[in-house]
Every structure is written in C-alpha cells, then in structure tokens.
Amino acid sequence: MSCNTTDHEFEDQSQKISQFLQNVGHKIVVMSGKGGVGKSTVATNLAVFLSNQGYQVGLLDVDVHGPSIAGLLGLTGLKLNVIGDRLQPYQYTDNLKVMSIQGLLDQPDEPLIWRGPVKIGIIRQFLADVNWGPLDFLIIDSPPGTGDEPLTVAQTIPGCQAVIVTTPQEIALADVRKSIQFCQKVNLPVLGLIENMSGFVCPDCGSLHAIFKSGGGEKTASEWHIPFLGRLPIDPGVVTAGDAGQAISSLTNHTKEEMQHIVDTMLQQLPTKQKGADSMKIAIPLAGGKLCSHFGHCEQFAFITVTDGKITEHKTLTPPPHAPGVIPKWVADQGCTDILVGGMGEAAQAILQQRGVTVLCGAPSDTPENLVTLYLRGELVNTGNSCDHDHEHGHNCGSH
Numbered sequence: 001m002s003c004n005t006t007d008h009e010f011e012d013q014s015q016k017i018s019q020f021l022q023n024v025g026h027k028i029v030v031m032s033g034k035g036g037v038g039k040s041t042v043a044t045n046l047a048v049f050l051s052n053q054g055y056q057v058g059l060l061d062v063d064v065h066g067p068s069i070a071g072l073l074g075l076t077g078l079k080l081n082v083i084g085d086r087l088q089p090y091q092y093t094d095n096l097k098v099m100s101i102q103g104l105l106d107q108p109d110e111p112l113i114w115r116g117p118v119k120i121g122i123i124r125q126f127l128a129d130v131n132w133g134p135l136d137f138l139i140i141d142s143p144p145g146t147g148d149e150p151l152t153v154a155q156t157i158p159g160c161q162a163v164i165v166t167t168p169q170e171i172a173l174a175d176v177r178k179s180i181q182f183c184q185k186v187n188l189p190v191l192g193l194i195e196n197m198s199g200f201v202c203p204d205c206g207s208l209h210a211i212f213k214s215g216g217g218e219k220t221a222s223e224w225h226i227p228f229l230g231r232l233p234i235d236p237g238v239v240t241a242g243d244a245g246q247a248i249s250s251l252t253n254h255t256k257e258e259m260q261h262i263v264d265t266m267l268q269q270l271p272t273k274q275k276g277a278d279s280m281k282i283a284i285p286l287a288g289g290k291l292c293s294h295f296g297h298c299e300q301f302a303f304i305t306v307t308d309g310k311i312t313e314h315k316t317l318t319p320p321p322h323a324p325g326v327i328p329k330w331v332a333d334q335g336c337t338d339i340l341v342g343g344m345g346e347a348a349q350a351i352l353q354q355r356g357v358t359v360l361c362g363a364p365s366d367t368p369e370n371l372v373t374l375y376l377r378g379e380l381v382n383t384g385n386s387c388d389h390d391h392e393h394g395h396n397c398g399s400h
C-alpha cells in the first residue's frame with residue numbers, strides 16, 4: 001500500500017470512494033469519547049446482528065493504532081488477499097465482510113507508528129481499493145476521541161452518521177459531551193447513544209446491580225436531544241466471546257435481547273429514504289443562479305435529485321419568508337437528504353440534522369449542477385463553518 005498520492009491520484013481515489021459510497025445504504029461510525037468503553041464490541045455486535053437479519057454489511061476498523069475487530073471475530077493472523085488492484089475483505093459470513101489493518105501486517109502485534117496524513121491515506125484506501133461490493137450498511141469502528149480517524153470519516157463519507165458509546169460513569173459522560181460537540185462541528189449527525197456496561201445481571205438471582213451506576217447515558221442523550229438507542233449490561237460472556245474471537249456466541253440471552261433492542265431502535269431512527277444507493281435530493285440556496293452564502297436570505301433553493309449517481313431532476317423553489325427555524329424546516333419538508341451551503345448557524349444545522357439531512361458547509365459560489373458533481377465525487381470539503389450571516393447578535397463573520 002502506498003500513501004504518497006499526487007493530485008491526480010487523489011482525484012482518482014476520490015472518484016473510486018464516491019463510486020463505492022453510492023452503493024452503500026447507510027454509513028455508521030461507532031465512536032466514543034473514552035477508550036475501553038466497548039466501542040469495538042458494539043460495532044462488531046451491530047454488524048453481526050444486522051448481517052444475521054439479512055442485510056449486506058461491511059465492518060471497517062479504522063482504529064489503525066489499536067485494531068481489535070479482527071481479534072473479536074477470530075480473524076487474527078489471517079492475511080488479506082489482493083486480486084488485481086483490489087484488496088479482498090475477509091468474508092466472515094455470506095452477509096458480512098470485514099476489513100482491518102491487522103490483515104496487512106506481517107506480525108499481528110506489530111505497533112504502527114503513523115502520523116495523521118498516513119492514517120488519512122490508509123482510511124481512504126480502505127474505502128477506495130477494497131472490493132466491498134454493494135452494502136446495506138457500512139459500520140466503521142473508530143478509535144476513541146476526536147482525532148484524525150473520525151475526522152477523516154466525517155469529511156470523506158457524505159451521509160455518514162455516528163453512534164456514540166459510553167459507560168454510565170460521569171468521567172465517560174463528560175467525554176461523550178465532547179464527542180457530541182465534535183459531531184456537531186464536523187456535521188456528523190448523531191444517530192444515537194448506547195450505554196454499555198450498564199449494570200450486571202446476577203447469574204444466580206437474576207437481579208440487576210448498577211455497578212458503574214446506570215441511566216447517565218439516557219439522561220445525557222435527552223439533555224442533548226439525541227436518540228437513546230439502549231443499554232448493554234456487564235456480561236462476562238462479552239469478554240469470553242471477544243477473547244475467543246467468537247462474536248456473539250457466549251453472550252447471555254439478556255445481553256442478546258438488549259442488543260436486538262438497540263438494533264431495532266437504530267433501524268427505526270434511520271431515514272426511510274435511502275441515501276446514495278437509490279436516490280438523493282440535494283438542496284442548494286441560490287442567488288442569481290449560483291450558491292448564495294446567505295442561507296437564511298437567499299432568493300430561491302435548487303433541489304437536485306440524483307439517482308444512481310446521475311442528476312435526474314432539477315427544481316427551483318422560493319422559500320417562505322425568513323424567520324428563526326422556518327427555512328431549515330421547510331427545506332427538510334421538501335424531502336431533501338443533503339444540503340450544500342456556504343455557512344449556516346448551529347441552530348439551523350441542528351434542525352436539519354435532527355431530520356436526517358446531511359449538511360455540508362463551506363461550499364463555494366457555483367452553479368448547482370457543478371456543486372452536485374463535486375459533492376458526488378467527494379471533492380467538497382465540509383469546513384463545519386457555522387456562520388448564519390444573520391449578524392443578529394452583534395456577530396460579524398467578516399467574510400463578505
């Protein structure tokens with residue numbers, strides 16, 4: 001694998017990534033503020049449960065410094081194959097493909113001492129050069145915290161959503177709050193929060209003991225207006241299954257039921273409209289036929305429908321008069337899946353993200369067709385710019 005890419009190679013790679021992502025129904029990155037809270041365990045279980053339900057699932061480990069997915073699934077030591085110029089992921093079951101840096105290392109315990117740009121290059125290669133095939137779900141296990149890996153995922157995978165894993169202790173919840181704010185800044189909608197290690201069910205008497213407290217995850221989710229997906233108990237079977245590389249086989253029935261509840265709740269949260277694979281409806285605020293950076297005061301909106309990677313419809317509509325929250329709600333009501341803007345206030349972003357709309361800030365002034373083409377190629381970078389240009393609170397962005 002090479003990580004030194006020229007501009008041309010980068011463009012070529014962006015195109016391959018975009019082609020792959022067009023064939024992925026839902027992209028979900030599993031994150032945590034703190035290490036060791038069970039993020040890889042949750043990512044693996046989500047992937048196994050979804051694939052057991054008949055979905056085509058890809059499980060990608062972007063935790064290049066501490067990859068654990070291969071170990072949890074008993075794949076450690078198995079080398080990955082390359083056919084032509086395509087890496088073949090592990091075919092764990094008929095419905096589940098797995099990709100981890102571990103399969104490329106000569107020694108599974110070899111430490112990787114890589115800086116940001118190399119890690120970014122590897123993650124892009126995992127998306128561009130792996131023979132994933134069409135997927136209903138791409139589940140991505142990211143390292144703890146808010147570093148290069150989740151940032152690369154957010155910037156490279158349009159339409160990606162985050163599942164945040166925490167434990168009930170306040171120290172973990174404090175880091176969750178940072179993760180939620182990170183997601184808001186990089187425009188990664190939060191699909192929901194999971195509280196792991198939430199009580200221990202006594203195998204003798206069946207009663208629940210809240211060893212690390214309980215309920216903090218649900219309270220945090222409610223305070224931040226994000227869905228609470230459910231809780232998993234402390235289950236020695238999780239450790240047994242993980243250490244033996246046997247996925248879910250040793251989990252207690254109670255843990256399996258809770259995991260199924262989490263999967264069901266998550267599926268309910270997902271927008272029924274399919275992004276990428278089937279069709280997208282992309283909104284762009286306009287003035288004089290080009291993107292208008294004043295989102296709340298634009299003349300019109302372009303709504304561009306993209307089916308199978310091609311523009312199939314282009315409508316222009318006039319929005320209702322500007323008032324707080326009105327235009328974001330109106331845009332979401334048009335059934336749009338994505339919006340490309342120059343800048344947008346945090347409140348407007350939150351309304352759109354809550355409705356499942358992906359917001360990309362930092363788009364330049366250009367025609368809607370050109371912007372959509374760049375977006376589909378993965379060439380528009382989300383700057384997370386949260387300026388609404390209303391200048392209502394003495395704010396002056398100074399950019400115009």
Ligand SMILES: Nc1ncnc2c1ncn2[C@@H]1O[C@H](COP(=O)(O)OP(=O)(O)OP(=O)(O)O)[C@@H](O)[C@H]1O
Nearest residue numbers: 035036037038039040041197233234235238239242
């Ligand atoms: N619900 C649970 N019950 C018991 N043990 C658990 C549970 N969830 C996770 N563990 C154990 O805790 C340890 C850490 O879990 P895991 O590797 O999934 O965490 P992580 O957040 O991905 O860690 P890292 O920060 O290294 O990426 C593992 O040994 C795992 O088996």
